[in-house]
Amino acid sequence: MSTTRTFESIIIIFNPNSTGDAPKLAADLQAKLARLLPYPADVTLQPTAHAGHAIELARDAASSGQNVLVISVSGDGGYNEAVNGVMQANNPNAVCAVMAAGNANDHRRTTGTQPLEEAISEGTVRHIDLLRIRTGDNADAQYAHSYIGFGLTPVMAIDLEKGSKGALKEMVSVMRTFSKFKPFEIRQSDGKRRKFDSLVFANIAEMAKYATLSEADSHPADGKFEVITFAHRAKWRVLLSAMKATTQGLGDQPSVSSYRFTTLKPIPYQIDGEVKSVDAKTPVTIESAPAALATLG
Known part of the structure; x- marks a missing residue:
């Protein structure tokens, strides 16, 4: 509307x-x-x-x-x-x-x-959803217009910020980070511990210029967001998944209106390109904020 x-x-x-x-x-x-x-x-x-x-x-x-x-x-x-x-x-x-x-x-x-x-x-204004994240029981909400990522996404972003710009140098930086990367573990809302290489919550279907995260019937005004998970696996399999995202897409991904977990160790996360961090043993809640932002264009 x-x-x-x-x-x-x-x-x-x-x-x-x-x-x-x-x-x-x-x-x-x-x-x-x-x-x-x-x-x-x-x-x-x-x-x-x-x-x-x-x-x-x-x-x-x-x-x-x-x-x-x-x-x-x-x-x-x-x-x-x-x-x-x-x-x-x-x-x-x-x-x-x-x-x-x-x-x-x-x-x-x-x-x-x-x-x-x-x-x-x-002057045609429409409303779109936002992602809302709280890190801690009494924390103020932060909002994302596009995505929130844990794991590989923020770690590579941190390394790229330290390095020089330029396609070749960026590629070298990414490969260096990837070779040293270690998975992270969280406790999910059902009480089970799970280990991931990457966990991304997306309000849009694409990110990082070329990667297609989801081919589900997603829309930034449907009251839901997609959850893209890379469970911990051998590095060559992670590379294959990344290549698939940039060439043919990752296919349909589950859509939810909220996702909760607790960190076990301090971990960084990326919110619309900005890198932040969350402490150990911290509850994290990510929700859709339906039609929260009036926008145009």
Whole structure:
């Protein structure tokens, strides 16, 4: 279900030190909106000053109570910050959207329907689900627009951040990490301990530019998410599964509305490209937040 909206305020958040083209894309979008919008609106550029600043900027913008549109010109990680800021504001009139910039934006690539400036001008707003994760009994919720991954996904991301950019160097870095990788063990909600190489909760069907996680009838507004598991196995079998994901896809995966487990040791996880960690003996709850985010594009 979609509605047509106009906006009093449009805030375009971007990283001015981006290695990509975020500053130029943000300025170009501001200029296009000045020409295309059929109504007056305050369109403001908001550069970030430090890591996590996009959360603050998005929260402050969405807390105004106005019909506000928060745009993140970024990759998946930057958009994750904007989404979490908007969710913290708890403003039902706030809309959040993304313009792809930086290294990768799996969310925009898999869910985009039309050029962003056209969608804003037309004002057709739709609602999509988010993934909500809590790590600990009284922890505040964090939200993911696309995926949350434990195991190989965050470990490789950490190593890539330490290394240099470039396809060949990235490949060497990934292979080095993979050769040293060890599985992780959790206690599931039924009390059984299980060992995994990878555990991914996905709100979209693709990630990492090329990997097709699921061919189920998934949709980011169906109240469910897919669970993609790689139980611990020989490394050559993990490599085969990874190759299958990038060539023909992993096939249908189970869809659920919630998933719970308890960590046994400290483990990292990746949430929309951002790497975080959870302590040992911590309950983890991942749920679908149905139709939680108003968006367009």
